[in-house]
Amino acid sequence: MRIALLTYSTRARGGVVHTLALAEALAARGHDVHVWSLARGGDGAFFRPVDPAVTVRLVPFPDRPGEDVGERIVRSIDVLGCAFAAAHESYDVVHAQDCISANAVPTCVRTVHHLDTFTTPALAACHERAIVRPSAHVCVSAAVAGELRAGWGIEATVIPNGVDAAAFGAGAADVAGRAAWAGRVGRYVLAVGGIEPRKGSLDLIDAMALVQRRIPGLTLAVAGGETLFDYREYRAQVLRRIEQLGVAVELLGPVAQADLPSLVAQADAFAFPSVKEGFGLAAMEALAAGVPVVMRDLPVLREVFGDTVRFAADVPGLACEVLASVAQPDPQRVIAGRRLAEAHTWDAAARAHEHFYLASRVGLGA
Template sequence: MGRCDTCPYGVISAAFLKIALLTYATKPRGSVIHTLELAEALHRLGHQPCVFALDKTGQGFGRSLLSKVALVPASPCDQGIEALIQQRIGEFVRYFQQHRDRYDIYHAQDCLSANALAQLRDQGQLPHFVRTVHHIEAFQSPYLQDCQEKSIRLPDRCLCVSDYWQKELEQRYGIQPFRVFNGVDWQRFSAPPENVSDLKAELGLTGQPIYLTVGGIEPRKNSLRLLQAFAQVLPHLPQAQLVIAGGATLFDYEDYRADFFAAVAELGIDARSLILPGIIPDAQLPALYHAAAGFVFPSLKEGWGLVVLEAIAAGLPVLTANQTPFTEYLSPQTACLVDPNDTDQIAQGMLNLAQPQTVNAWVTASRSLRDRYRWQDTAQLHLTLYTQLLFPQ
């Protein structure tokens, strides 16, 4: 073994590792993208990662990957969210019981896969496992809360992606998680793709300016306040469009979505102004960023906010919440930071994103993030932590 002078945790292994990375879906959510990019970076460093993903469609991730991928069949379930989670955990468990290929590290990226690995460890199928906590949900269901508790307390090593969640885990659970960080594929998102015009035509993106957010309609994304703020913007910028892309989640947020669409009708926002394309194929995501004029993400709670870094890599000015974890890597010089609970502030921030001089200053300053958040550095830090688990001193 050698030593990594730039890694805060010390020793890393020179030999390659076989690493199983588990994620709950193939659709592009934050923790899913984190899993894929970590796997790609580990592969480039000479290791052998394999991404195990629950897949309802059999279509995979919609992008070519260097690392191995194993799609875990996931069947429909119409018996409610608790039954769905229980079924998904069971699908992971049964898959690994049937496929006996061994890995040096088993790493869960979510609550669901962590519960599956805990069961497999108890059965003697694997010696230990790691879990990354991206954020903690406020579940009302005792069953879901118990799943979350187990997924945090039972891993042999717990990681998290921000200072905020590191402190939360210490205070709530009395554990000391290891702090890792996210990155962004700067090259992939910075170059304008050839299909920008085609995508704009396909989605009806003719507005000026075009505001983009990624993550779908749900409470923690603050979708309703964003919509209300956009309604305040329209009298000043009547040609503006708001694009809310995404929406792949285990939870349907039916009541919240009903309130959202009731507000659309009440505010008189028409179909030309509000664009809801649903899940955007991962291959088209860079083009979507380049089709927009500004990225608006006043989220109430995030693990990190990978889409913010992707937007910055694409050269967009960003509006986001003036709170952690965003303020761990952003400042008033690099982004428009607003109180996510204040609709008026969000609206004024959106108007500021239409001011060229202000926008240019944010975009220029945010370029400094390029050298600070790279997936290769993230992967190297993970390797250090993996090796410490495998070879404790």
């Protein structure tokens, strides 16, 4: 099949990681796969190298000073849509991976990684169109598929994410890489995804204040942070809380993909206090690296991770489980976590997508 996968950014976010890995797995199975993306702010490539078997189609998207989030999203849709239409490409399947790309093309299938809530009318309308217009839907967990069914009466095909278990498993054996992170940060609990409301950053700061009373030398390291939305006010609130509570935090910003496995593997524990998720890919990567994971007790995360992680419902619980993970790591849970991660392959995801494309018969000739 000739397949177009569309995403909204070249930078490291869960949906972009998914898009590239799925594209490569489909190409390895003999399909002609093109990945379309906006290249924001002068980006000339994705955050990591892409297998040459995949054709990359980047659409320039220069920054505009003073542009608000709503204006940026509307412009994103227009720019990506115009470039895609102007190319006059013929694809058997057009597969949008997010709200922006689903609005940019007239006919597509859509993966719903998670559902957002918008209060701005224009953004709420974009979100609604990106759900109801696609001809068929994929969700990465049954929990998100249940939200689609309950909210819109849409039946979605559930295809879980894969994970590059080999790369993150190799991080544990990267002695030099791990030593470099230990030298830079010391002992640390790691969170990936930056500072934003959905990631539960404020609760994590409060929890780490409790943890550091017991283990003063244990830093919180926060990696990542690229996002389309403007969380400056929330970030300022988090930074004030860090100062008020005296929490030791290392804000690493975006981390090069080659350095990420050793960063994850060196962590004493991986914290994942998100208030909303569709799967939890970063946490699955931590399991692949053999790192204890503590996460918020959400139905979707119970579904995906089962008993391979520790769950917490509130800030004291999060602190308690982090302390337990650091003080008494559970070898059986670590082994089970690695096995779970290794079972989630991108080849299996690609095979499931093949069946989905053939069964749905959508996106033909788009």
